[in-house]
Amino acid sequence: MGTDDQPARPVLRGLHRASALFVALFVLLHMTNHLAGLRGQDTHIAFMAEARQFYRQPFVEVVLVCLILWQVGSGLVMLVRGWAGRKGAVAWLQAATGAYLAFFLVNHVGAVIAGRTVLSLDTDFRFAAAGFLAPPWHWFFAPYYFLGVLALFVHVGCAAYWGFLASRPVLGATLLGGFAGVGALFATLIVLALSGVLYPVAIPSHYLATYGQ
Ligand code: HEM
DSSP: OOGGGOOOOHHHHHHHHHHHHHHHHHHHHHHHHHHHGGGOHHHHHHHHHHHHHHHTSHHHHHHHHHHHHHHHHHHHHHHHHTTTTOOSHHHHHHHHHHHHHHHHHHHHHHHHHHHHHTSOOOOSHHHHHHGGGSTTTHHHHHHHHHHHHHHHHHHHHHHHHHHHHTTOHHHHHHHHHHHHHHHHHHHHHHHHHHTTSSSOOOOOHHHHGGGTO
16 A cells, blocks of 8 residues: 555556656646637637647647556556545545546547548537437436546546655645636536527537438
8 A cells, every 4th residue: 555545556656647647748738729729619620720730749649648558557557456445525525536536538539530430520519418418318418428527537636645745735725626626626617618598509400310310
């Protein structure tokens, strides 16, 4: 066991954290894109067109997908190996949010790649929002995306908690609570925008056709 009940896997955890820093560059841009989208569908699409200049470079995309696979794989190994020795609410919260992120990322990145290659769709705002406007799929997509964003923030908050536990435990706990609160707020706003509650959303029929609508 590591200090304060965080399971000790120093090398694997170090590499998991190092790769997370690179993935975070994309995720920051991606979350900013979704928050910019609170101003409207066209703003979301225009922001993504700019952002793609960076991450749609073949080299960047291959590295990003490899890092995501490493992130998911290394996380699942830590999840299983540390199962018996895991103690305490934060250790289990970190494990649960990591497990959900693994499920979410495999599905999410797989869906985007399939949307582009198999369905020949532009995987922009309309691709994400189509599922919300194709009942009964909204019952799946609302919690799926809400929990994806929330799990991301809580998982990062858990890392901050462990990072400050030895030196400034109150700050660590405050950061965890802060990340959880901000994550819940962002998740709610993004889901409301995608589902057409914040502003009218227009989805071309060929996106809805993928859901048999
Ligand atoms: C409501 C939440 C989310 C929505 C609506 C959403 C939507 C999208 C869309 C539409 C794309 C395609 C981008 C493009 O074609 O340029 C995409 C790609 C991606 N998203 Fe998300 N996303 C969400 C949350 C997340 C979260 C929380 C993560 C990470 C933890 C994430 C990671 C990724 C990754 C890695 C890609 C693939 C980029 C690529 O290979 O080009 N997304 N997402």
